[in-house]
Amino acid sequence: MSEYQRYEFMTSDRPLTRAQLDAVNALSSHIEASSTHALIEYQWGNFKHDPIKVLYTFFDGFLYWANWGAPELALRFPHGILPAELIDGYDLDEFITFTRRPDYDILDIHFGEMEGPDEWIDYELGSLISTRDELMNGDLRAIYIVWLAGQHMMGNYDEEEDDEIGVPPVPPAFGKLTAAQQALAELLQVPPELLAAAAQHSKATSPSPDDDVAAWVKLLPPDRCIDYLIRLAHNEPGLSRLLVKELRELNPSKASTTLPTGEHVPYATLFAESRVIKARLEREERERQQAAHQRHLQDIHDHQDTYWRQVNQAVTRGSGAGYDEAVRLLIELREAASRFQTNQEFQERFSAWVQPHLRRPAFVKRLQDRTFPLPEM
Numbered sequence: 001m002s003e004y005q006r007y008e009f010m011t012s013d014r015p016l017t018r019a020q021l022d023a024v025n026a027l028s029s030h031i032e033a034s035s036t037h038a039l040i041e042y043q044w045g046n047f048k049h050d051p052i053k054v055l056y057t058f059f060d061g062f063l064y065w066a067n068w069g070a071p072e073l074a075l076r077f078p079h080g081i082l083p084a085e086l087i088d089g090y091d092l093d094e095f096i097t098f099t100r101r102p103d104y105d106i107l108d109i110h111f112g113e114m115e116g117p118d119e120w121i122d123y124e125l126g127s128l129i130s131t132r133d134e135l136m137n138g139d140l141r142a143i144y145i146v147w148l149a150g151q152h153m154m155g156n157y158d159e160e161e162d163d164e165i166g167v168p169p170v171p172p173a174f175g176k177l178t179a180a181q182q183a184l185a186e187l188l189q190v191p192p193e194l195l196a197a198a199a200q201h202s203k204a205t206s207p208s209p210d211d212d213v214a215a216w217v218k219l220l221p222p223d224r225c226i227d228y229l230i231r232l233a234h235n236e237p238g239l240s241r242l243l244v245k246e247l248r249e250l251n252p253s254k255a256s257t258t259l260p261t262g263e264h265v266p267y268a269t270l271f272a273e274s275r276v277i278k279a280r281l282e283r284e285e286r287e288r289q290q291a292a293h294q295r296h297l298q299d300i301h302d303h304q305d306t307y308w309r310q311v312n313q314a315v316t317r318g319s320g321a322g323y324d325e326a327v328r329l330l331i332e333l334r335e336a337a338s339r340f341q342t343n344q345e346f347q348e349r350f351s352a353w354v355q356p357h358l359r360r361p362a363f364v365k366r367l368q369d370r371t372f373p374l375p376e377m
Helices: 018-025 051-058 130-136 141-154 179-187 192-199 213-219 222-233 239-250 252-256 267-302 304-315 320-339 343-357 361-369
Strands: 005-010 031-033 037-042 061-066 069-078 096-100 104-110
Touching: 005 051, 018 031, 018 051, 051 061, 051 069, 051 104, 069 130, 069 179, 069 239, 130 141, 130 179, 141 179, 141 192, 141 267, 192 267, 213 239, 222 239, 267 304, 267 320, 304 320, 304 343, 320 343, 320 361, 343 361
Parallel strands: none
Antiparallel strands: 005 037, 005 061, 031 037, 061 069, 069 104, 096 104
């Protein structure tokens, strides 16, 4: 496949009306749409509409990716649920925009210059859409992941000045990312060791006291109560979160509470730490594979007759695949013999076993390529 593009949209707060669904279906002849989801795939051509405008008009989430890369994730929020200063201090102008409008706000994460991963990965919006709720609940780990992705893509690896200007704080609980946050890190190709390095500087979350909504609602002016009731009657999306947000702002104790600030760690420091972590993880993986290989050789040594039967069954199939399997098993038997110092026993058994199969030229050629000594016919 030379070209592949995927546009995906989802609703969270409310399904599309019949009229909205008809309008969505008219956007493209390639579209598959329901009241909560729309998918457009292209092997050639392009989507003729601005996907952010489509998101703003109909949906709550949008995901784009192509086989050459260029991922984009955009989310729509009821206006005012997210703070206006959401992305302040992250220095992410090239990768993220936060646009506020009277009815909806749009968070657009776009990495147009990012190349696709080496292996094909099917990214799906369903695994990412929970990021929207997490952000509305004040969880900023997703924004920090975007910052890490941007720094990693730009290659800011050199040691810089020790000041913390432009370096966001590591959010709490970064060592326990949600499934949606892990999916976001995969979409933006943030290396696991870089996430682990940031997690070393993350504080644990401290439980916050429950909101006393019943007491706080008495602080709400009568005109605001009427306004919320009218909006409730119109089934306004996100209204409960907007109400709780306003009640918290009216509550003196909540207003005076300051959240603990995380550690500001320059990216160069995180990158250096990630290299150490990567080396350790690679060493541990090598040790794990070596231990598994040794257990496998022990199993071959303990059950030689079983493996020899498998060799015989494979070679008598008389096919190329059977010959390949037989040679693979013989190599393992030879390695096990070397490991447990039974080389002579293996060679004697091999010489006796191979005699009836010397008239199989394709099999013999495979044995010769793997330096198995063959008896004279």
